[in-house]
Amino acid sequence: MDAATPVVELKQITKRFPGIVANDSISLKLHKGEIHALLGENGAGKSTLMNIVFGLYQPDEGSIEVNGTPVTIDSPNKAIELGIGMVHQHFKLVQPFTVTENIVLGMEPKKMGVHLDYKTSVAKIKKLSDQYGLKVNPNAKIQDISVGMQQRVEILKTLYRGADILIFDEPTAVLTPQEISELMGIMKRLVEEGKSIILITHKLKEIMQISDTVTIIRRGKVIDTLKTEETNPNELAEKMVGRSVSFKVDKKPATPKETVLEVKGLTSKNKDGIAVLNSLNLKVRAGEILGIAGVDGNGQSELIEALTGLSHVENGIIELNGKDITNKSPRHITESGVSHIPEDRHKHGLVLDFSMSENMVLETYYQAPYNRGGFLNKSAIDKQATRLIEQFDVRTPSIETKARSLSGGNQQKAIIAREIDKNPDLLIAAQPTRGLDVGAIEFVQKQLVAQRDQGKAVLLISFELDEIINVSDRIAVIYEGQIVGEVLPEETNDQELGLMMAGSKIAGGTA
Ligand SMILES: Nc1ncnc2c1ncn2[C@@H]1O[C@H](COP(=O)(O)OP(=O)(O)OP(=O)(O)O)[C@@H](O)[C@H]1O
Ligand SMILES: [Mg+2]
Known part of the structure; x- marks a missing residue:
């Protein structure tokens, strides 16, 4: 050789x-x-x-x-x-x-x-x-x-x-x-x-x-x-x-309206008794995207779990449209108007051995028109799945294909399609573009902005600083289970955010 x-x-x-x-x-x-x-x-x-x-x-x-x-x-x-x-x-x-x-x-x-x-x-x-x-x-x-x-x-x-x-x-x-x-x-x-x-x-x-x-x-x-x-x-x-891609999200300034999500004094401990959420406060209004920046492990996962009913908190209040949803069940919270793009798509996003069709109605199958007198209405479910898959360009051989055999990025696109289509008041997007190609990232970020423009409240949690700066209207920095500061994307940069994420308090106030 x-x-x-x-x-x-x-x-x-x-x-x-x-x-x-x-x-x-x-x-x-x-x-x-x-x-x-x-x-x-x-x-x-x-x-x-x-x-x-x-x-x-x-x-x-x-x-x-x-x-x-x-x-x-x-x-x-x-x-x-x-x-x-x-x-x-x-x-x-x-x-x-x-x-x-x-x-x-x-x-x-x-x-x-x-x-x-x-x-x-x-x-x-x-x-x-x-x-x-x-x-x-x-x-x-x-x-x-x-x-x-x-x-x-x-x-x-x-x-x-x-x-x-x-x-x-x-x-x-x-x-x-x-x-x-x-x-x-x-x-x-x-x-x-x-x-x-x-x-x-x-x-x-x-x-x-x-x-x-x-x-x-x-x-x-x-x-x-x-x-x-x-x-x-x-x-x-x-x-x-096969086309040119824009790396910058095109968006008009936000016109925020009433408060949709308000979190007050949220506190929770992990199994070792260590506080993972430490009296956390934040607000997201209709028509705005609040980005949460932070180093992994500073309470992001626990915050999402609390907001979506996946875990209980010891103290504090979570209000959605003025109603208390603290420690309510995931189904109750979903029905109250919360959609969730989860960070772990295999654990919380999809049932891998179900078909794509079934996965598209995971949270709604018991409602009309998918349920008719206790029986699943397959043609309604298939129609819904077909529509979502086309609209969101999910690459799958068919709606009968098991979620497991889709590529990682296409699994993610399918979840995003389902969650946005539920027409929520609050959309929680956790690492929504992780594993996506640049074209799909552009698409998803545009969807988040479109949701905002339709008057939804969007909470974006991401480790990608570029994404946080590009997509958010306001940025809150999370550190050791607290929001330690808030900045505006047009007034900050990687360095400042990086310092705040490491615990130094530059900007004042809480989100
Ligand atoms: N075991 C399998 N059975 C059936 N189809 C499969 C299987 N593995 C992959 N595929 C299909 O083959 C195609 C290529 O998938 P692959 O996982 O190689 O994509 P990828 O380039 O790695 O994408 P990503 O960036 O999303 O990870 C996809 O359409 C996928 O659905
Ligand atoms: Mg791959």
């Missing part, structure tokens, strides 16, 4: 699922020491292609070469044997086990011809973590470490198994800005040490910052492969969605 031989070459890979060609004759070359970004719309076929390289799916047509040799990758074990590792978006770690235990898990002594020795393992992990700048505490339990740390454990796990080729499927979607910049450093280090990386991400900034090459796919086909230094975010966005 000479230096020009790709470490992985995909030749005309085709993969079909019922009703869809997920990969349509895709060819791609990954060279040694390269970071090759894979960019494409939600449902374009990126994860499918990488699952083929990692041996989780078999291609219907096409071939794969590793270091110039044709191979059949019929299982993840085979992929690992060939030096291919994958860091999945949803980690597969065992919570009560330590970092070290997780890393060596599955490397049975017999298979490796050596006995598992904890001390030797710790030493080997330490060596790897020093070499690649992957700082972890080998003795910590997974349940006690942050998401960013857990991801490092996943990376170490692949390196421990000897991976030279690493696949990252949307690794930054779940990370904080700080963790993202650390991961970027780690990836640079990995390629400097001779590894090769395929990176799936929707964030054009990350692609521009770290990749060497970028391949764009659309509806299962390769549109182009470009050198990163010879392209720019606008060109990439246009190639991936």
Whole structure:
């Protein structure tokens, strides 16, 4: 093999699922020491292609070469044997086990011809973590470490198994800005040490910052492969969605009316008795978008749970249109006029084994016209689902398809369609664009503004500062379970918000 031989070459890979060609004759070359970004719309076929390289799916047509040799990758074990590792978006770690235990898990002594020795393992992990700048505490339990740390454990796990080729499927979607910049450093280090990386991400900034090459796919086909230094975010966005994309939300100044949501002195403790909401106050009026900025873990999830009836609070009042909804049931709150785009779409957004049709009426199936004298009215449900799927451009082979087999971004679009269509007074949008492609982000943000313009109150919770600044009419900063300040988007910037999110009180007042 000479230096020009790709470490992985995909030749005309085709993969079909019922009703869809997920990969349509895709060819791609990954060279040694390269970071090759894979960019494409939600449902374009990126994860499918990488699952083929990692041996989780078999291609219907096409071939794969590793270091110039044709191979059949019929299982993840085979992929690992060939030096291919994958860091999945949803980690597969065992919570009560330590970092070290997780890393060596599955490397049975017999298979490796050596006995598992904890001390030797710790030493080997330490060596790897020093070499690649992957700082972890080998003795910590997974349940006690942050998401960013857990991801490092996943990376170490692949390196421990000897991976030279690493696949990252949307690794930054779940990370904080700080963790993202650390991961970027780690990836640079990995390629400097001779590894090769395929990176799936929707964030054009990350692609521009770290990749060497970028391949764009659309509806299962390769549109182009470009050198990163010879392209720019606008060109990439246009190639991936087939039209130009605006990164700025077009909106008129808000004309807020009466108060829709008022939260007073909201207090709640977690199971260890630590206050997670600490006398929190906020107000959202009809016709405005209040954005909540904050570092993950400062009470955002608890606030949403309290507002939607998913958890009880000890103290404080939540009023919707002047009526007390504190500690009411989720159904009561929904029926009072609250829609919720949840941050965890698998836990609270969809029933993955239900059809798309059923998922579109999850909260309304018991009402007319979906329920007729105790029986489900399938034709009414199907009609509703068809309408929503068309209107919100949800890419699914059919309304009978199970939610599980939709791409991540299309699952998210389906939830947004359902929640907006309920015509709520208050729309709670938690991380609404997480995992979405740039075209879909533009679409969703426009929908939020349109809801506002129709006189709804919108509460936006997002870790994306760009999104908060772009979409909100007012910004409230949450820190340690309190709103510590409020700013106007046109009067603030990343730096000021960043400082407030870290706990320094600059602007006064509460939301
Ligand atoms: N196991 C499966 N069964 C049926 N269809 C599937 C399956 N996995 C994926 N698909 C379909 O294949 C297409 C490509 O999906 P894939 O998950 O590869 O998209 P993606 O590019 O990773 O999108 P996203 O950015 O939203 O993650 C989608 O239409 C999806 O519904
Ligand atoms: Mg995917």
